Amino acid sequence: MCSSEIQSPLDAEAIRADFPVLGREARPGVPLVYLDNAATSQKPRPVIEAIEHFYSHYNANVHRGIHALSEEATIAYEGARDKIAAFINASSRKEVIFTRGTTEGINLVASTWGRANIGPGDVILTTQMEHHSNLVPWQLLAQEKGAELRFIPATQEGELDLSGLDDLLDGPVKIVAVMHVSNVLGTINPIKQIIDKAHQAGAVVLIDGAQSVPHMPIDVQELGMDFLAFSGHKMLGPTGIGVLYGRRELLEEMPPYMGGGDMIRRVELSHSEWNELPWKFEAGTPNIAGGIGLGVAVEYLSRIGMEKILAHEQELTAYALERLSEVPGLKVYGPPAEKKCGVASFCIEGLHPHDMAQLLDAEGVAVRAGHHCAQPLHMVLGAPATTRASFYLYNLPGEVDALIEAIYKAKARFSL
Amino acid sequence: MDDLYRDNILDHFTNPRNRGLLENPDIEFADDNPLCGDHLHFTMKVDENDRVVEVGWEGQGCAISQASASMMSEHIIGKTLDEIRGMTKRDVLDLLGIELGAVRIKCALLSLKVIKAGAYGLDGLPGDEEI
Structure with a gap:
């Protein structure tokens, strides 16, 4: 050919x-022959212009300012969240949490859901194929809690060997954390099968979507994962912005990740009450321009x-x-x-x-x-x-x- | 670019000098460059004046890291451990005869890192010492 x-x-x-x-x-x-897209993608003009337009026309903090610019900024930033929720077919905008990227999304789940639900002797199941960002956070959690790490093996052909999955899922397996597409080989893993089996075994499933969400249609309700983490910069968006999708029931139960402004409803000196979803997990001034840019990137991808x-x-x-x-x-x-x-x-x-x-x-x-x-x-x-x-x-x-x-x-x- | 793969570097890469670990070395140290997976393992024998008399090494990695190791293995024979502790990045680049950017320089400096750590007799370089 x-x-x-x-x-x-x-x-x-x-x-x-x-x-x-x-x-x-x-x-x-x-x-230039740019073939390093799995590291980061290039950015189309509409994304670059949206970021420039934010800073040159309505730069303001979101969620609190009682003035025209802040209102415009809040509408644009929260509008981006709606676009992303539609892009992955989340059932609610409350399930879309802005993060810095895939790594932060996975660490968020390990630190909050993980600390609250993993105990001594519990099992965290992941794979031999993972990017370090879907391995090291689980190692840290396992060390802290005395939990066991198990691994779905990878074959020399670069696919997951699922022949022993039933045995691996036997026992107190609390979470299964798997990448959708290998960043090294491009292998598309059969995550639907893994999610279904893990759910039958009573485990929660986190999917690392860093290399899949940018490249293929993703429907979180059809696939049924509990968490999906991905990065904006690999899908035409800016760096420093990403998304953690989480099923609402789980997110509601989880303790917060970082404490600070924006994530609280009411603060007293000795204790606080948490803000509602999704802001419970978004402490501090967010990456406003990044979120807006990612919303435009998602629109661009959908249009094509x-x-x-x-x-x-x-x-x-x-x-x-x-x-x-x-x-x-x-x-x-x-x-x-x-x-x-x-x-x-x-x-x-x-x-x-x-x-x-x-x-x-x-x-x-x-x-x-x-x-x-x-x-x-x-x-x-x-x-x-x-x-x-x-x-x-x-x-x-x-x-x-x-x-x-x-x-x-x-x-x-x-x-x- | 061809500059980077000068004949002397390709020569040391394809015909590495002093390759093979020494038995019963006085000094031994190994380390990796986690960015690209270069690995170097150096063994040395020193005389009663702490002067290097024999060097043997093993390793794997890119042409820059391996050529640098080969050149260093020749360069340090006859030097005292004190002299080795005083070696700098400049010495390595002069040996290689090239300049390197921020990424590839780590490949070139792995040999220096391993040899200096061995000379200090530590698990690593002291503190934040800049090599």
Whole structure:
């Protein structure tokens, strides 16, 4: 197959015109090929303009000012919450809590729900595939409470091995914390099956949606998870803003996360009463511009259509895997394209991923190299590090060609 | 960019000097660069004047980290532990003959970190010492 034969449901060329960064060169004379979308996405003009518009027209604090600007700011910020609730089909806007990102969302659940519900001998079940952000908070909680950590194993092919799930769920399993899509391999995990089994076993389920919410349609009511954490910056929004979705009954019962302004209803010197949802979990002045920007990002994605974005990325991934497999000495990690979303990770014997990334950068190709915050998974894969190319709605088949060409040049430099 | 992968660096990467750990070393230290997974393990023998007489090392990682380790292993033979404790980032970059940005410099400096920590005989560098 060649790049001109790729059938995408998207007009990626037209979409690119909305992204100012994609118009620049990596360095003078070297076009930019941005394939590091799993690390962070680029931002379209409407998002950038919404942030600028907030700061230049109605910058004010939210929720308390009795003046025109504060009212406008509050309407925009809370309006963004409504847009996000609709985007993931939450049953109520009260279930959408703004955080700094996925990491904070998971830590919030571990610190509040976890501390209140996990005791000595209880089990926290997660997987060998997780990003460190869905592992370390549970390690901390397990140490504090004397709880047991269990792991759904990952196979060398980069999929979860669910054959022993019933045994793993046997016993006092209180929470199951699983990533939806692997940030290293792009593997789409069968979370519906895991959620259903975990619920049958009486456990609560947290899904790390950092690599799925930006790339595919997500319906929290259909999937039925209890918590879903994701980040704005990986889905065309600004950094420093993310979302924790939680089922309302659980959120109502949970103690607060941080104490301070905005999260209280009434404060006396010796004690306080908590604000209602979602503000109970949003102490302090929030990232107002970030929230507004994320609301616009979600609108932008919805306008294009998440089904189309997923189909476009899977076309690109399939093409990338086919081209990569033609490179002598190159090993691709993870399952075949139809089980993946937007990621191609690989290694070449004798060429460390860091050197590869550096040589690709010389050709303007931006990728990520390293363990991608998933050291346990790399142990399973038998590779201390990998090079990762990751795609989004604005990437073109021709950029896959540029990646392949740059890989051949890197190999030549190392006489491979 | 080709500057970074100069012939001397690729030469040390593909033909590392002093590779292989020493038996019964006087000094031994290993460490990782958590950012990229580079690993270095150094062993050294010193004479009665605390002068390094033999070095052997093992490691894995990128060309910069491994070439730096190979060059350092040659460079420190004949130096006293005091001299090693006084070595700086500049010494490593002069050995490599390149300049590095904030990210890749950690790869280059892992060898210095391991050798200095070994020379101090500690589990790590003292305090916030800037290498």
